[in-house]
Amino acid sequence: MKLFIYDHCPFCVKARMIFGLKDLPVRLVTLLYDDVTTPTDMIGQKMAPILQKNDGTFMPESMDIIHYVDGLDGNPILLGQNNPAIATWLNHTYSYANKLLLPRFANADFEEFATDNARRYFTDKKQSATVNFPALLADSADLIVQLEDDLQTLSTLIVSPDAVNGVLTEDDIQLFSLLRSLSIVAGVAWPNNVETYRNRMAKRSEVPLLLDMEQ
Structure with a gap:
């Protein structure tokens, strides 16, 4: 495939x-x-x-x-019960995360931006009169503080470093995808158990983090 x-x-x-x-x-x-x-x-x-x-x-x-x-092999692994508190945390964090992520994505060395035209296409699509990437980068400090507060809240919801609810659920799919994106933001203080979960899930899923990509 x-x-x-x-x-x-x-x-x-x-x-x-x-x-x-x-x-x-x-x-x-x-x-x-x-x-x-x-x-x-x-x-x-x-x-x-x-x-x-x-x-x-x-x-x-x-x-x-x-x-x-x-379901291809008849033995699905995402069978555990989701935690509504995870969905609440995700909805809240996504409400501001793109202000941190989009300007950093636009500057990073992703393969999809291998040409100037491809990078410009992304910037033109995601930027607007009210979403200015240089301004967002310059004003990141307050959002990073907010993110660190929210990561402390998340730390209380993590049951196991191998699966947020103790067994694999769709919450792991939803949560790690955001935490992986946020790994591009330099200078964030990650709670120990959130960082351990993030790193363990990156290894288990074979999706590397975005550390050291921020320009």
Whole structure:
């Protein structure tokens, strides 16, 4: 199978995770961010991730891909009960996370930004009159303080370093994809158990963190 992705994309991270967690082979193909034609030819629109199945057909949408791959062998692993408190934490943190993430993604050395045109396409799409990347970078300090406070809250919700609820659930997919994105933000003080969970999940899912990528 092939999985077409953008490395920075948390939805793509979700789809990548299930292959690592189940120790299944997959060929990762990184699309240039300004390549509209390739994904449109596959699924009718520009988006990622896209799974190319062994029969040659294509499947979009990260959670659909996860459920499909998890069930292929008849032994799904994401069977545990989700914790509503994790969803609440995620919703709250996502309300401001992109102000930290988008300007850093735009400057980082991702394969999808291998050409100037691809990087410019991302910047033009994500920036606006009210979302200015240089200004967001300059004003990061208060948001980092807020993030550190929220990470302290998250630390009280982590049951095990191997799975946030003690056994693997969809909460692990949702939570690690955001924590992996946030690993690009330099200068954040991570609570010990959150950092341990983040690092353990990166190893288990075979999705490396974004440490040292901030420009």
